[in-house]
Amino acid sequence: MTAQSSPLAAVVAGGGPAGAVAALVLARAGHRVHLLDDGGPGQDGFKIGEFLPPAVRPLLADLGLLDDFLASGHPVSTGTYAAWGSERLHGRSHLFDPYGHGWHLDRLRFDAFLRDAAVAAGAELRQAGVLDRVDGGLVVRERATGAVREVSARWTVDATGRRCVIGRRHGSRRRQDRLVAAYAVFPDGDPEARTLVEAVADGWWYTTLVPAGRLVAHLTDADLVDPSLRTPHGFREALGRTEHVRRRVAGRGPGATPVPRWAPAHGLWLEPSAGPGWVAAGDAALAFDPLSSQGILMALHTGARAGRAVADCLADEGRTGAALADYTAFLKGIATAYRTNYAYAYGQEQRWPLSPFWGRRRTAISHRAT
Template sequence: MTAPVRPPGQADAAVAGSGPAGAVAALVMARAGYRVLLLDDGGHSSPRAGQAGFKIGESLPPAARPLLRDLGLLDGFLAAGHPRSTGIYSAWGSEELHGRSHLFDPYGHGWHLDRLRFDAFLRDAAVAAGAELRRATVLDQLGRRLIVRERGTATVTELHCRWTVDATGRRCVIGRRHGHRRRQDRLVTAYTVFRDRHPADQHREHREDVEARTLVEAAPHGWWYTTRIPAGRLVAYLTDPDLADPSLRTPQGFWRGVARTGHVYRRLEGYDPASAPVPCWAPAHGLQLSPAAGPGWVAAGDAALAFDPLSSQGILTALHTGARAGQTVAACLADAGRTADELADYTEFLEGIAAAYRRHHAYAYDQEQRWPSSPFWRRRRTGVKALPGIA
């Protein structure tokens, strides 16, 4: 491939954000022969000291296997030894626990990711492909200039690039300047990690969870899920902010909330309530950016589409949109005359994902009918419209 002609100091593309979507976008463009800056803002771990070494967003479904293979990443990913996920147990629509196995999935089992290692693996792959990793946080975009703050020195500088991929997650630093975001609801999550007390507890837990499945349990004002991760046992509660018990912000209150569940609580046998740090809180509602692409920029990952965690599709969607965003920008750089068509195709691709998500989301929540007077379930059964405006 002939090296592209660019002004001195200018990159062909910059990727704002080095999570799964950003790293894969950078990987694809670098392999196409373009000079790519991958901007890493350092947000790789939980903001709470007690949650160090963990990042939420830990499920990767079996359908990721062919995508990782197409990206040339499957062998390296499998070698990392992420724990297998063989399906889901759920108490949803009744108190009885039902199982859904990956046994008959054509792609095999899924994975419980160690997100910090997984994200680092993708960043390393992008750098190996030729992307230039830069420790900086994007503050703004002005035409072809990106305003960034350098990590370490806190110096604010300008970077010049022909195209930018916004992979800044729900912050959507660049995309929100160009479009508006439709919020699906106001779902939030409170989560914490219970550490293993000693090796014997961990071995017992592995025997109890021999099928290595995530467990989901509906509750009167939201739902819970729990899964094994390398750091211990993750427990998360999903609800709306106006319905959240303030005591959930303390370890003791969170434990009392877990104790009111049935199946989730039983998964915590052998864990010390005192081992859990103060719970973290994060937004978990669906979001869609419109438009999600325009001349000189595209959004990928949560910046373009963010999903309710019930879908278990967040990381897979980040990988898919990151790869497609990288292909789109590479095509526009190769032939500027095709920019409008490429952006239209990318927009159609995103809308297809969003439409399928909305159908599955509505169906899933409609299956839970036990609490007809609960505001949480009533809001979702009645098909609440996406809220307009900036989220």
């Protein structure tokens, strides 16, 4: 294992939205920063986590990215439909949102856009993944050669997502539930641009347009998964039992169903989320239930705030304690609002009193209320 000769101001581990924005902010503050990107989890040209809400506009404007983002041509999201708490569909349009419409992202292209912006600001992009943090340095593996190296930096931003490679060595991760997502992308389907959400007895479904086609996802708890859901036939059969989502892929025969993919979807937060020499951002700090539709927005916000916190610490070591305290308070505020909104949303669905999935959430909500 080879080591780097001179320490960097900062290393950002993770090339997703949180990491790229943290590196952008640090580079613009004049600091030498490396952004480590291990290639993502993107498969077959698609990466889940596709919705960007209208409220992102002020943040992108503040980062100087709004005009270029708007010119990049991501499909528009005009609102949502939901069968939640009732069999009937209820619509919510972005027409009256003060920030306008949202977007259905091509995540791989969006993430690359953010990394390019960080590089343009002066960050150095390295195709490498973090293996460990030892004595203040990072052990990384270069993607092209497989070489293992040690990288020294005064500060590290952990933006490694739910893996939380760095933060888990310093804090305790609290898991909200056992939610997982089984999802498939159909090459075509109904052209309706609104996202559709439908609650069912063992969880909920959603479908939305993405540049690759129509995404269909089922959310349930890992221990409640029917084994057949892991097969195209089983996924299609379960989809066929929905009332509304199935209509978005009507006309596609069972043989056209892709092999379902899987992703963790449970809420997760790290405590503490920052300490001497490191901060966590994005899903490494706070991961949200996809029902919130806030995951990417919060990744961008926490990435920007993490970058600013580290920049403050680098500029004045005497401010380290205050900067980390401010960042921690910021994350705590987000987590508190999220839990309140989570309780409200899941509390609206009362149709299946004997369902383990919904019963667990009612119990969690009632415990929180007391």
